[in-house]
Amino acid sequence: MYIFGWFSTGRDKAARELLETAYSSLKKGDIEAEFTFVFCSREPGESTESDLFIKLVGSFNIPLVCYSYQKFKDGRDDYLKVGALPRWRLDYDREVMDRLKGFNPDLCVLAGYMLIVGKEMCRRYDMINLHPAAPGGPAGSWQEVIWQLIESKARETGAMMHLVTPELDRGPVVTYCTFPIIGDLFDSYWYEIEGKSIDEIQRSQGENNALFRLIREQGLKREFPLIVSTMKAFSQGKVKIVNGDIVDANGKLIGGYNLTDEIDKIVEGKN
Numbered sequence: 001m002y003i004f005g006w007f008s009t010g011r012d013k014a015a016r017e018l019l020e021t022a023y024s025s026l027k028k029g030d031i032e033a034e035f036t037f038v039f040c041s042r043e044p045g046e047s048t049e050s051d052l053f054i055k056l057v058g059s060f061n062i063p064l065v066c067y068s069y070q071k072f073k074d075g076r077d078d079y080l081k082v083g084a085l086p087r088w089r090l091d092y093d094r095e096v097m098d099r100l101k102g103f104n105p106d107l108c109v110l111a112g113y114m115l116i117v118g119k120e121m122c123r124r125y126d127m128i129n130l131h132p133a134a135p136g137g138p139a140g141s142w143q144e145v146i147w148q149l150i151e152s153k154a155r156e157t158g159a160m161m162h163l164v165t166p167e168l169d170r171g172p173v174v175t176y177c178t179f180p181i182i183g184d185l186f187d188s189y190w191y192e193i194e195g196k197s198i199d200e201i202q203r204s205q206g207e208n209n210a211l212f213r214l215i216r217e218q219g220l221k222r223e224f225p226l227i228v229s230t231m232k233a234f235s236q237g238k239v240k241i242v243n244g245d246i247v248d249a250n251g252k253l254i255g256g257y258n259l260t261d262e263i264d265k266i267v268e269g270k271n
Contacts, residue, residue, distance in 0.1 A: 002033035002235040005105035005125065006062075007113040009041045010053025015112035018224060019053070022109070023060050025228050033235040035062045037103045039096065041115060043068040065099050067092075069115060085118055085166070093121040107234055107241070109227065110164060119166050126241045127164035128174050130227060132219055134158030135173045135256055143207065146215050149181065151198040153190075156180045157215065159222050160256065161230045163241060172246050173256030175230040175239060177222055177263040181215055189214060225266040229259050 006022075008015050019038070025031045038057045042050035043066045057064045072092050097120070110117075110129040117127060133139070134157055138148035149157050158178035163171035182190065189211035193201055201209055233239045239257040240247050248254050 002031075003036045003104065003106045004033055004231065005036055005100075005103060005108035006038040007041075007108055007110045007127070008038065008053065009112055009114040010050040011042075011047070011112060011114060012049050015049075016053050016056050018111045018227065019056060019060075021224050022111075022228055022231060023062075025231070031228070031232045031235050033231065035060075036105050037063045037065055037100065039100065040064065040066045041069045041096075041113065042066065043071065046070065063103070065096075067096055067099055085116060089115070090118045090120065093118045097121060097124055107231075109231065111227065117164050117166065122165055128161045128230065129164050129171075130223060131160050131162055132223065133160065134178045135160055135176050139170075142216065142219070146212055146219075147198060147202070149215060150193070150201070150209075150211060155182050157219065158260070159219060159226050161226065163244070163246065172244070174241070174246055175226065175233060175257045175259050177226055177258070177260040179218055179222065179260075179264075181218070185218075186211070186214060221267050222263050225263050226259060229262050229266070230257075233257055233259070 006019065008019065010016070022031075023035070026033055026035070040050065040054060040057070042054075044051060044054055046068060054064065054066065069092055072095065073088055105125065108125045108127040110127055113129075121127075132142040133145045137154075137157060138145045140148070145157070156178050158176055160176035161174045163174055165171040180186075193209070193211060205212075207213070230239075238249050239254075240249075240251075242251070246254055246256065248257065
C-alpha cells in the first residue's frame with residue numbers, strides 16, 4: 001500500500017476541501033493508498049479556520065501532528081539567514097521532523113502549507129506542491145501568474161505539481177496539465193482589453209477584469225483534479241521520484257507526467 005503524508009497550515013476553506021477530496025478518493029478506492037499523518041503548522045486555538053481543519057482531520061481518524069511555527073518564532077531574535085531562510089525556520093523544520101519520527105511516507109503532499117521548506121526537510125522527504133502555471137510558465141502567486149499571462153498574450157496555461165526544493169516553485173516538474181486561454185470561450189474578453197496596457201487594466205478593474213476571472217476559474221477547475229490524479233499516478237507507479245529525478249514506470253527520466261487528457265475528462269464530467 002502506498003503511503004502519503006500531508007502538510008497544511010489549514011488556514012482556509014480550500015485547505016479543508018482539498019483534504020476532503022483526497023481523503024474521499026482514498027476511501028472510495030480511486031487511489032489505492034492511505035494517509036500515515038497530517039501535519040498542521042498551527043495548533044488548536046490559533047484561528048477559527050485552522051481549528052476547523054484540525055477537527056476535520058480528527059473526523060477522518062488520520063494521525064495528526066500540530067506544531068505552531070508562530071509560537072516557535074515568537075520571542076526568538078535569531079534572524080540570521082542560512083541561505084534563503086532565517087535560521088529559526090531551519091530549527092523549526094528540525095523540530096517538525098523530530099515530531100514526525102516513526103512515520104514513513106512514500107510521498108508528502110504540501111496542500112496549503114504556507115512555509116518554504118528548508119534543505120534538510122527536502123532531503124528527508126520526497127515532497128510535492130502545486131503551482132498554478134504550466135511547465136515553463138510564469139512564477140509567483142496565482143494572481144501574479146495570471147497578470148503575466150495577460151501581459152504576454154499567452155495562448156495557453158495550466159497547472160503543475162513539482163518537487164519541493166528550497167528554491168520556491170523551482171523544483172522539477174512532476175505532473176502537469178494544460179488548457180488553452182484563446183478560442184470561443186476567451187476571445188471576446190481578449191478583444192475587450194486590446195490596446196490596453198497591463199497597468200491600465202489593473203488600475204481600472206483589477207481582479208474584477210473578466211479575462212482575469214475566467215483564467216482563474218478555468219485553472220481552479222483543474223487544480224484539485226490534478227492533485228488527486230497525481231496521487232493516483234504515484235500509487236500506481238506511473239511516475240516516481242528517484243534520487244531527485246522524475247521518472248516514468250520504466251525508470252525513464254521525464255520532464256513531468258502529462259495528465260492533460262485525464263484532467264480534461266474530469267472537468268468535462270466524462271470520468
